[in-house]
Amino acid sequence: MFPTLLFVLVAVALVAVALAFVLPTLLKARARGDGASRAAINAEIYRQEVDELLQEEARGELPPGEAQSMRQEMHRRLMDEGRERAATPPSAPQARAVALLVAVALPVIAGILYFTVGKPGALGEDPPAPVGEARKGDYIEQLQSHLSRQPRDGRGWVLLARAQADRNEFEAAADAYQKALTVSEKVAKDPGVLCEYADALGMTQGGSLAGRPAELIAKALAMNPAHPAALEMAGSVAYEEGRYADAARLWKQLLADLTPGSERHTELSAAVARAERKASVTLPR
Numbered sequence: 001m002f003p004t005l006l007f008v009l010v011a012v013a014l015v016a017v018a019l020a021f022v023l024p025t026l027l028k029a030r031a032r033g034d035g036a037s038r039a040a041i042n043a044e045i046y047r048q049e050v051d052e053l054l055q056e057e058a059r060g061e062l063p064p065g066e067a068q069s070m071r072q073e074m075h076r077r078l079m080d081e082g083r084e085r086a087a088t089p090p091s092a093p094q095a096r097a098v099a100l101l102v103a104v105a106l107p108v109i110a111g112i113l114y115f116t117v118g119k120p121g122a123l124g125e126d127p128p129a130p131v132g133e134a135r136k137g138d139y140i141e142q143l144q145s146h147l148s149r150q151p152r153d154g155r156g157w158v159l160l161a162r163a164q165a166d167r168n169e170f171e172a173a174a175d176a177y178q179k180a181l182t183v184s185e186k187v188a189k190d191p192g193v194l195c196e197y198a199d200a201l202g203m204t205q206g207g208s209l210a211g212r213p214a215e216l217i218a219k220a221l222a223m224n225p226a227h228p229a230a231l232e233m234a235g236s237v238a239y240e241e242g243r244y245a246d247a248a249r250l251w252k253q254l255l256a257d258l259t260p261g262s263e264r265h266t267e268l269s270a271a272v273a274r275a276e277r278k279a280s281v282t283l284p285r
Contacts, residue, residue, distance in 0.1 A: 153184075157187075158193055194216045198216040198220075198233060231250050231251070244275045248276045255269060
């Protein structure tokens, strides 16, 4: 009840503000329009009178001096009328009537439209989910529906896993990655997918890459020793295990392919320096 009443009060205030801007402009525009129309009519009459005067002078019906005097008189009359209009604001009963009609009709029509096609109770409802989240949910549902019909679509399982990982549903994502590797030999030989799977598994372990994630990363690195994600994650595994020299070596390989001065290059350079410092003070085992 309170949100609806608040909305009505705010709506009335907004309509009042809108009218405060619209009505003065409407009245002025109407008055200017009436004044401009009268000026145009008077100017047209003046031109017609001058034309007739010139024709009478050409036919010899008026002496030249008298014609000149009459032209000056008509011009003076036209100028006097213009000054009088400028000094006296024109009365605009029609403009006032239109303004009154707008002032009454605008709120009434707005209210009728809102309560007819609007949703007055929307203020008391829970806000809808953001569009991006709704679409992501629909996308996951579509993938799940597709995979229920085509369960051996390895790439479909990878897409589902990525979408679930984006929603921080790491256990579900790990299951989907495992399914992708099971149903598709081609996917199982993709080092990038193996790294993604390892990352999802690591997130289910609180960020640790020990165990199965480390095995997947090692497999990915064996498939492609220069794979960027595999190099970075293998360095993280080595660092986590206390093999700081190996971590620095692996990260340096990746560092060579990054643009100097870039944010990623700066971050990885700091990680390499940190690993090298730790390696220098670590006693050999």
